[in-house]
């Protein structure tokens with residue numbers, strides 16, 4: 001499944017004005033609408049976009065500069081975001097925001113270049129792998145051409161900028177290589193000389209993403225040991241990652257380890273590293289690829305009152321509060337939709353919500369909650 005969800009129907013500024021008619025009431029009504037919005041400027045998007053697509057406010061516009069094929073099912077887009085975008089750190093992610101058939105969709109991807117690209121020439125790269133039965137990634141890969149404008153979110157996620165001196169091990173598989181490309185390139189740009197081993201698992205040689213960049217990085221990072229394992233072509237390795245791969249890594253227990261890839265590979269790598277004696281605090285992973293666990297919540301559901309908008313909905317407990325708010329026509333801020341970036345943080349005035357990643361219920365009183373991972377348990381009032 002692709003990550004992210006439908007953002008709902010876009011609204012037309014011209015259409016709204018036509019419906020309410022001209023006059024003082026119109027302007028009063030419009031003023032109220034704008035006042036209630038987190039980003040009032042986005043109300044004028046259709047108008048702004050018709051003048052210049054880079055002026056849109058609903059998202060940060062980025063012009064597609066180039067598209068490069070990586071494999072039969074993945075491509076790298078070079079994008080030039082509007083200057084207000086704000087930059088990123090190695091290993092972070094962003095959402096692509098696209099309108100398809102009149103509906104807005106948001107999908108998270110990792111940045112696959114070092115931050116110096118943005119700092120020096122104002123471009124970034126995002127590598128997209130097609131999700132075979134996905135609704136958006138196949139369309140994304142076919143739909144855009146150089147010169148088109150696409151929407152992006154601000155960058156989010158942990159800063160994984162490599163530190164000088166630490167020996168490192170990256171274990172990655174499939175499209176999990178993309179944030180690693182960013183980190184390795186950041187190391188090369190900073191002329192770091194850390195011993196680094198990259199274990200990169202792919203199905204076949206034809207599935208290697210970032211092959212050209214990895215070759216170039218091997219030239220720039222003299223202490224990079226690159227081991228690409230094409231599991232289907234290796235009769236000794238039908239199970240992908242095995243203890244022998246880790247045993248071959250010199251000074252394994254001293255290394256900082258970073259994992260990114262399919263959940264099965266990451267869990268397996270974590271267990272093998274623990275068995276090999278690598279301390280927990282030396283192992284990090286990007287949650288982006290792990291995906292949030294979902295704890296089934298008993299007694300979920302209840303009345304949700306969005307106090308600023310004065311909207312009340314009945315939640316059956318099968319949708320998270322972010323989705324409830326969107327279904328009610330609200331436009332709350334969000335980034336990853338996976339509990340990582342905290343952009344969806346919202347003040348709860350009263351009631352209990354349950355964090356679906358941990359199963360932990362909140363307190364009864366006023367506190368900040370993450371809409372994208374919380375469901376109500378009884379009546380809840382949110383300042384939205």
Ligand code: FES
Nearest residue numbers: 335337342344372
């Ligand atoms: S949207 Fe990122 S934590 Fe909720």
